[in-house]
Amino acid sequence: MRIDGIELRVVSLPLVSPFVTSFGSQSERIALLIRVVADGVEGWGECVALPEPVYSSEYVAGAVDVIERFLAPALMADESITAERVGEVLEPFVGHRIAKASLEMALLDAQLRTAHQSFAAYLGVTKELVPSGVSVGIQPTIDELVTAVGDYLDEGYQRIKIKIRPGWDVEPVRALRSEYGAIPLQVDANSAYTLDDVVVFQELDDFELLLIEQPLYEDDIRLHSVLARMISTPICLDESIVSARAAADAIALDAAQIINIKPGRVGGYLEAVRIHDLARSAGIPVWCGGMLETGIARGANAALAGLPGFTLPGDISASARFYREDVTEPFELENGCIRVPAEAGVARLPIPERLDECTVSTRWIPRVS
């Protein structure tokens, strides 16, 4: 394809309630959307960076900058760029995987629209529904947590994940087990602990959690393998798995018994598939993580989660989990599942008036020659 130009659009969507994690509290989703025009066809992508570098080193304004200065010009210089070659063309630029992923997604969307092919068909996915889990933020009180989780269970969510941090870990889990019994339950620490906290994880071992997500720092792959030998609950890595190479290392070191695959964090859906493939051949279960996606990318995650190695429910909730009004038609829960989109393309298209309402800024990067 020959790219005519790339539009970067920052949007702001209020959240239905603040989302509190060990790295901070968010009450709106400021997101970067990508619209690429190539061979006269439009493709959409979503950049899942947060507005601040608190989950990963990437952030919205940084993604805009690196795309405008380096990534977009490199892609436009290649007159026959394809989504499959985005990774290699952008390889000289170190890091910035979330930004790269958003461009790959937009190009793949344009490509599949031209080919009248759905993302599921492209991936070879035939499942129509994938089980839906929900990520529950840190609540002001245990009672509020118990109520919030009860509401999600009533809605049909098939797995509950709660965010933990020092001081909000064993007691919230104990309360949920005593109120709801043997529900599928897991916790996510977002790197808030060190090996000195091993007693917390040993106490959590009593509660039959599905997994503990990212207890230690992003670059502590070796220390996760040390921790794994001291506890019985499986360790699942999120932040640490930035590429297929990192996944291979974590598996070889027994640092991850389970892997959370986020297409943005690993540089795109194509790298996500490679991680799925290598985890599957190593017998490591995977599930699809979330980054408060808008409707643009939510369905693409559902399609990815239709691959056979995704044997645990993902953080792919209904749009209403985060947004009263999304930029697209919302994704809804159907018997605790999200439907894998059957339409051509990767993205669900935004509703133009809705998009304009929540747009904060737009810039168009034209092709120069």
Ligand code: OSB
């Ligand atoms: O660690 O999985 C995480 C959201 C933003 C950044 C990191 C994480 C999360 C979530 C939300 O847990 C998952 C979702 O989008 O439903």
Ligand code: MG
């Ligand atoms: Mg996580």
